[in-house]
Amino acid sequence: MRISRSSPWPILVAFIAGTVILGVLTSSFRGVWNPREGLEFVARTPSGVPGFPPAFAYLISGTGGESKRMLRLLKAVYHPRNKYLLYMDAVSSEEERTALAVCVRLEKVFRVFRNVHMVGKSYAVDSTGPSSLAATLHGAAVLLKMGGEWDWFVTLSSSDYPIVTQDDLLHTFTDLPRDLNFVDHTSDLGWKRYHRFERITVDPNLYMGNNSKPFIAKESRRSPDAFTIFTGSPWVILSRSFVEYCVHGWENLPRQLLMYAANVPFPLEFYFHTVLCNSPQFRNTTVNGDLRFFVWDNPPKEEPLLLNMTHFRRIVRSGAAFARRFAEDDVVLRNLDRKVLRRSSAAGRWRCTEGAAEAAEKAQCGSWGDIGAVEPGPSGRRLKSSVAGLVAEERRRSDQCRSR
């Protein structure tokens, strides 16, 4: 009798599925980890308490061939307080997803704090179609389901990069009300009224296994009159309470708009904006800004320009938290790592000593520092003042979501 040799991949995948992907779910921790005590933690963080650093839940998405960039981005936005969920779409192969999961597993600090997870199965997504909204809501739902305390949901793609350290970001958000939503929005639709809201798009990624391009139907439809449409940047920072509202949908508005969005091109440029601004409960929590830095071509194309060293000064002085789009391994990323994120040395007090990242890898580091202690650098002070300006501007207005 012949016994066919099975490939090692299914076993490896199953192993990783059981251990890394949606493994033991943990919360934000405060406290000190001692390698001699094994993977045990003490004292949970009372996150959500004003005056205490918050925690972010990051959804990092990418497509086939982008796992290296995703890993680099993950390391650049890593902080033990936060939660991370990685998602790769159907263009990626199982081997690539497995390799990414293995890389995550091999990083000691991710293992210790158990706050990096990956969606095991992939499905088709197109960034211009409604499948992108489905994937974002799926990521948000998984981050909620994983439990643990986090305060804001942040969406990033593999061509994004942070331009402040996590300490800068945590410090900036420490004193902010936890219910604020950072969504760049307007109800001035302009050319989008016809091209986005009167045309009907069909996204095959919602019903086909492989990635494919959405198409536009010949018929058009009337603009909605049951709600006011708001559009803006697809990159958002949403409060946990608003994410729960969208995911659980105990009011009809989020679901009604979701079903409407099933035929709207670029729904990430309208969905959260429109739900927020049409909801009496949440409209006062909007801050009109996405904290991102882009440079647009003239006239603007679908995506912002690729950033390079000629933009470096503007990036650093922008007062934003993230920038896009970067080419893989661009020299500007190395400069951001070295000069802004200070990643060659220990960035963040939670790393115990100078060069602790490497020391900790070798378990020479006795304990991790206090992950509740955040120390902003110069870019953190710029970010703090730009966010304070945005929030103050919104507070002065009597109505945050102005209709034009």
Ligand SMILES: *[C@@H]1O[C@H](CO)[C@@H](O)[C@H](O)[C@H]1NC(C)=O
């Ligand atoms: C996706 O495409 C690949 C190659 O083109 C094919 O082998 C595979 O069966 C397709 N998968 C699905 C779910 O359609």
Ligand SMILES: *[C@@H]1O[C@H](CO)[C@@H](O)[C@H](O)[C@H]1NC(C)=O
């Ligand atoms: C940097 O980007 C700008 C705008 O995209 C472009 O005009 C310029 O040629 C680029 N410079 C380099 C050195 O690649």
Ligand SMILES: *[C@@H]1O[C@H](CO)[C@@H](O)[C@H](O)[C@H]1NC(C)=O
């Ligand atoms: C929102 O702000 C407006 C204007 O200040 C106020 O009238 C309204 O009561 C606020 N809504 C909520 C839910 O706080």
